[in-house]
């Protein structure tokens with residue numbers, strides 16, 4: 001079941017959900033709006049290798065915004081640092097962002113119980129589009145989890161995206177053995 005606004009508020013009051021910075025105005029009927037942080041990145045190499053550590057170069061979105069172009073994967077980040085301790089957070093797009101032709105994640109929308117970090121966004125667009133730091137970029141929705149948790153994400157020794165960072169994090173697939 002997806003959590004309602006009241007349920008999300010109660011979880012925030014209890015410290016089961018942490019959102020920083022937090023603004024009550026960003027709470028929707030059953031979601032919380034998150035915003036685009038100023039740090040962006042893209043891969044240095046044209047051909048990525050799933051077995052290797054693909055390096056990124058970082059950019060900053062200035063006052064004038066930043067034009068995204070099609071056929072490039074940009075890694076962005078939410079302005080908000082979040083912690084989710086008792087539910088499963090999902091990152092979803094916003095209709096107004098989708099209507100500009102912007103995707104904010106490539107396949108990965110689910111978070112884990114115990115995830116404590118800024119969210120990395122895997123951004124692509126179908127049309128050149130100027131984006132701005134601080135613009136609404138997505139929404140978090142929360143689902144109840146059934147059963148006890150053995151491995152909270154923030155306690156898992158092999159969790160790949162545990163190191164708190166307000167900059168986007170590149171794929172750490174190279175840490176998987178395959």
Ligand SMILES: Nc1ccn([C@H]2C[C@H](O)[C@@H](COP(=O)(O)OP(=O)(O)OP(=O)(O)O)O2)c(=O)n1
Pocket residue numbers: 091105106108109110111112113115118119120121122153158159160161
């Ligand atoms: N667009 C997204 C989706 C997820 N996450 C965060 C929340 C998740 O709790 C964490 C790990 O996501 P996955 O479990 O999908 O990633 P992996 O399985 O690749 O990593 P790990 O092995 O660390 O679980 O990354 C994120 O920052 N940005």
